[in-house]
Amino acid sequence: MATTTVYDWIIVSIYDRYDKNDDNTFVGKVLYGFVLDDQTYRFAPNDYVTTSLIEKCDLNRGIIETHSGSVYVLQGTGTDAAIDFRDFELLQMGYSPQQISKFNLEPSSYYH
Template identity: 45%
Template sequence: MNTIVSDWQIVSVMDKDEHIGDVLWATCVEDMTFRFFKGDYICTSRIIESRSNSQLIRTHSGSLYQTLGDGKHSVIQLRDFELLRNGFSPQVIQQLNDHTGQIIH
C-alpha cells in the first residue's frame, strides 16, 4: 500500500463538454512513500483503475491509494485544474467561480 487518504473525491476534469479524465483529490492519512505529510492535500495523476470493493485507486504514475470512508464525485473545468493541483478543493473552485461570475485566473 502506498498512500491512505480520507475526505476524498473523484474529480472529473472536463474541457467544456469533453471528459479529459478523472483524478483523486484527498487528504493524506498515511504515506509509505514519504511524499506527503499527514493532513496534506493530494491531487493525483489520472486515475487508471478504481476498485470500489477494496477502495483502491491506481493512477497513471503507478501510485496506489487506499480510500477511507465514503467519497464524493465532483466536476471541474480544465481551465481550473491548476487551482485543484495547488490545493483548492473542487467546492472552493466552484464558489470562487460563482462569486466572481468569471474565470478567476
C-alpha cells in the same frame, strides 16, 4: 507495494471545451483528498493530494491506481465532483472542487 491512504476523498471528473461552441469533452478523472498515512514518504499526514489521472479504480476494495503508478487506499466514504480543465491548476494548488465552484460564482473583479 507502498501506498498512500487518503480520507475526505473526492473523485474529480475533468472536462474541457476547445472553444465556446464545443460541448464539454471528458478529459479524465483524478483523486483529491487528504493524507492519513503515506508509505511512499512523499506526503505528511493531513497534506492534500491531487493525483495524476486515474487508471484503475476499485471502489469495492477502496483502491485507486494512477497513471504515474501510485496506489492510493481510500479511507471512509468519498464523493464525486466535476471541474473544468481551466480550473485544474487550482485543484493542484489544494483548493477543493467546492471552493473552486464558489470562485467561479464570484465576479472576476472580486479577487483583483
